[in-house]
Amino acid sequence: MKVAVLSFAHVHAATYIELLRDRSDIELITTDPDAPPGDPKRGKALADELGVTYRAGYEEAFAERPRAVIVTTENTRHRQLVERAAAAGAHILCEKPLATTEDDARAMIEACEQAGVSLMTAYPVRFHPAFTALRHALGDGSIGSLLSVHGVNNSSVPGLDRPWFADPALAGGGAVMDHTVHIADLLDFLLDGEQPTQVYAVANTLLTAPGEDEPNVESAGLLTLTYARGLVATIDCSWSHPSSHPTWGGLTLTCVGQRALVEFDAFPPLLDGYDAVQAAPRWEPGTINLDAAMLDSFLAAARTGQRAHPDGETGLRTLQTVLAAYESLRTGQPVVTAAAARPLPHSGSYTSLSPREGRCSSQERT
Structure with a gap:
């Protein structure tokens, strides 16, 4: 499966890259066009150090039609990339916090629902x-x-x-x-x-x-x-x-x-x-x-x-x-x-766990 890591801004980006790079079932693509020039912890310099495929920009990464993307930009830039990924039909893992405003978060959720793709928040x-x-x-x-x-x-x-x-x-x-x-x-x-x-x-x-x-x-x-x-x-x-x-x-x-x-x-x-x-x-x-x-x-x-x-x-x-x-x-x-x-919930009403815990079909809503 083809997966793209979009931006290296977040401190967790390198960890995700290393984990994906070492999987035989993943074809990894990375890009970090917003990296400050000369920053050894960002951009092509980091991709080369980690030994992973690098593309010059987001358009080049999306052109390879990844099935899934991981958004690790700065917090206020999440919405732009999530909406682009949803339009490209890619499932999305977005770093936390999902957004910094409620309007951005709702827009991201709506874009993914309309595109029929998953939007996951990175809470490990x-x-x-x-x-x-x-x-x-x-x-x-x-x-x-x-x-x-x-x-x-x-x-x-x-x-x-x-x-x-x-x-x-x-x-x-x-x-x-x-x-x-x-x-x-x-x-x-x-x-x-x-x-x-x-x-x-x-x-x-x-x-x-x-x-x-x-x-x-x-x-x-x-x-x-x-x-x-x-x-x-x-x-x-x-x-x-x-x-x-x-x-x-x-x-x-x-x-x-x-x-x-x-x-x-x-x-x-x-x-x-x-x-x-x-x-x-x-x-x-x-x-x-x-x-x-x-x-x-x-x-x-x-x-x-x-x-x-x-x-x-x-x-x-x-x-x-x-x-x-x-x-x-x-x-x-x-x-x-x-x-x-809202009405007071029943104090003992907790969802039971099952083998399918944490997953539901794309048509279900929480």
């Missing part, structure tokens, strides 16, 4: 087997009804390597835009799409690297989400890992139920040792490759024409939480969302 953490076990425990009543959830998604400052992350015109925001959505997706999946009725957020720009000027976007944030059933969830979305931290990022979820407390760690403790050559500690990852698991799901949907999940509607719902957070930051007050006007 939900593919972790430990998170699947957490969903099972919630669904079968083992932990009882959820009372509270505390989510943490921290990382180093991405703008140190990719300056556009700190440019609101390209990123749409800072840490709140960047890291809220992963936790919001896990909550969305646990609660079968139920959205918070109220969002309150606080943020600041105090977390900076040594010698760095104060950023143009927030570098630390904390959200409090309230749900109609009484559940309260918090999301720490800060860029709080120093450059010396053994991992670039991390994600944890603590769920307090009526019967039990469950902790989920997407990136468990690492294997550690000492590198004599570098005269420094060395850490090796000790977890599964979540990006590979997500790509497997996306490629399977692209081959069969089934609807990919998490889909565009999921991306829209998580974006709505982010946008409510920014409105709260603007006003300094909690924001009542559209979900507050």
Whole structure:
């Protein structure tokens, strides 16, 4: 199957390329026409380093009629490429956040529905087997009804390597835009799409690297989400890992139920040792490759024409939480969302899992 990676702007682009390059069932095409001249981490220089086929522009990539594309541009440029890919009949995996405005997200969803192609939002953490076990425990009543959830998604400052992350015109925001959505997706999946009725957020720009000027976007944030059933969830979305931290990022979820407390760690403790050559500690990852698991799901949907999940509607719902957070930051007050006007869901109504979990036909809608 022919797959195109469109842009190398996002930090995950190189990872996707390496995973696809090593698959015998994939013919990979890459392009990054918006790369800054001379940037060794972008454009043809990176493609040559990774040993993959490179095309000069998006038109050249689309001319090869890929069956699937991965959009890894800057956040505010997602819509343009998603609409072009949909018009070309390609199934789409789009980096998170799906968009930076609700209008863009809805337009992307509509373009894909009209073209009959899948639109998947890149949320790899939900593919972790430990998170699947957490969903099972919630669904079968083992932990009882959820009372509270505390989510943490921290990382180093991405703008140190990719300056556009700190440019609101390209990123749409800072840490709140960047890291809220992963936790919001896990909550969305646990609660079968139920959205918070109220969002309150606080943020600041105090977390900076040594010698760095104060950023143009927030570098630390904390959200409090309230749900109609009484559940309260918090999301720490800060860029709080120093450059010396053994991992670039991390994600944890603590769920307090009526019967039990469950902790989920997407990136468990690492294997550690000492590198004599570098005269420094060395850490090796000790977890599964979540990006590979997500790509497997996306490629399977692209081959069969089934609807990919998490889909565009999921991306829209998580974006709505982010946008409510920014409105709260603007006003300094909690924001009542559209979900507050909807009927209270049954507290025990969770979707059961099946071998077809996360997939449905292209005619179904969420």
